[in-house]
Amino acid sequence: MVHRIAVPALALVPALSLALAGAVAAQDLSAEFIGNDGAAVGTVSVTEGPNGLILQVAANEGALAPGWHGLHIHENADCSDHEAFQAAGGHLNPGDVEHGFLNPNGPHPSDLPNLFAHADGRAPAELFVPAVTLSSGETALLEEGGAAMMIHAGPDDYMTDPSGDSGDRVACAVLE
Numbered sequence: 001m002v003h004r005i006a007v008p009a010l011a012l013v014p015a016l017s018l019a020l021a022g023a024v025a026a027q028d029l030s031a032e033f034i035g036n037d038g039a040a041v042g043t044v045s046v047t048e049g050p051n052g053l054i055l056q057v058a059a060n061e062g063a064l065a066p067g068w069h070g071l072h073i074h075e076n077a078d079c080s081d082h083e084a085f086q087a088a089g090g091h092l093n094p095g096d097v098e099h100g101f102l103n104p105n106g107p108h109p110s111d112l113p114n115l116f117a118h119a120d121g122r123a124p125a126e127l128f129v130p131a132v133t134l135s136s137g138e139t140a141l142l143e144e145g146g147a148a149m150m151i152h153a154g155p156d157d158y159m160t161d162p163s164g165d166s167g168d169r170v171a172c173a174v175l176e
Contacts, residue, residue, distance in 0.1 A: 028045065028046065028047050028048070029045075029046050029134065029175060029176075030043060030044065030045040030046070031043065031044050031046075031149065031173040031174055031175055031176075032173060033059065033063070033149070033151065033171040033172065033173040034079055034082055034171065034172060034173070035063065035082070035170060035171050036082055036083055036084075036085075036169075036170060036171075037082070038082045040060075041059060041060050041063035041064075041171050042057070042058050042059035042060050042063050042123070042171065042173075043057075043058050043173070044056065044057050044058075044149045044173045044175075046134065046141075046175065048133060048134045048135075051130060051131075052128055052129050052130040052131055052132055052133075053128070053129045053132050053133070053134070053141075054126065054127070054128055054129075055112075055125075055126065055127050055128075055129060055149075056125075056126045057071065057115060057123065057124070057125045057126075057127075057149075058122075058123070058124050058125075059115070059117060059121065059122060059123035059124075059151065059171065060121070060122065061120050061121055061122050062120065062121040063117075063121050063122070063123070063171065064115075064117035064121050064122075064123050064151065064170065064171070065117065065121070065153070066117050066118065066119045066120075066121065067116070067117060067155070068114040068115070068116055068117075068154070068155035068156075069114060069115045069116075069117060069123065069151050069152055069153065069154065069155065069166070069170070070114060070115075070150075070151070070152035070154065070155060070156035070163065070164050070166025070167070071112045071113070071114065071115040071125075071149070071150070071151055071152070071156070072091050072110050072111065072112055072149075072150050072152070072156075072163070072164075072166075073091065073092045073109070073110035073112070073129075073132070073141065073147050073148070073149060073150075073175075074088035074089055074090065074091060074092065074110070074147060074148040074149075074150050074172075075088070075089040075090055075091065075092045075093075075144075075147060075148075076088050076089040076145075076146075076147070076148060077145055077146025077147055077148055077174045077175060077176045078148065078174065079148055079172035079173065079174050082172070084168070084169060085148070085150060085169035085172040086169075088148035088150060088169070088172055089148075090162060090163075091108060091110040091111070091162065091163065092108070092109060092110040092132075092139070092141070092147055093108040093109070093110060094109070094138045094139060095108060095109070095138075098161040098162075099111060099159075099160065099161045099162050099163060099164055100156075100157070100158045100159040100160065100161065100164055101158040102157075102158040102159045103158070103159050103161065105161075106161070107158075109129070109131060109132050109139045110132075111156075111158075111164075112127060112129065112156075113127055114155050114156050115151060123151075141175050142175070142176060145176065146174060146175050146176030147175045147176075148172050148173065148174055148175060149172070149173040149175060150169050150171070150172050150173075151169075151170055151171035151172075152164075152166035152167050152168065152169055152170060153166070153167035153168040153169075153170045154166050154167035
């Protein structure tokens with residue numbers, strides 16, 4: 001036996017209004033990763049929520065060497081010097097604390113978990129970055145003209161200041 005419950009259409013309006021208000025409040029952006037040769041190697045999508053950012057990272061097939069790679073947010077929205085990506089500056093670190101989840105004097109807001117690349121070089125990942133925003137506050141990525149998302153050649157050791165000893169910068173995406 002199927003039980004049917006009739007819900008007046010007007011009863012759904014407040015719930016729908018709240019859902020739409022939440023959707024409008026979130027801000028999204030996406031960017032393309034480029035490699036050291038300047039070619040596109042993947043994407044990053046950023047969704048802002050009330051408590052931080054959700055990042056969806058996707059490195060294309062052949063983009064990365066298999067294994068773990070450091071992933072960080074850098075202070076400048078500049079990937080123009082693609083051979084080394086030094087124009088992206090250091091890690092976003094407004095509190096001037098040391099790098100690393102395992103460092104007793106860290107972490108800073110742009111410390112992120114390592115990214116794993118499969119045998120074919122693809123690296124899909126989704127992660128939550130608490131207390132970082134896109135457009136308001138001390139840790140806003142878009143306040144000072146943007147930021148960069150960086151993938152490094154090796155894994156982050158979560159301890160060594162300033163970059164986790166993660167090696168060369170191999171992919172960069174401008175967030176603006």
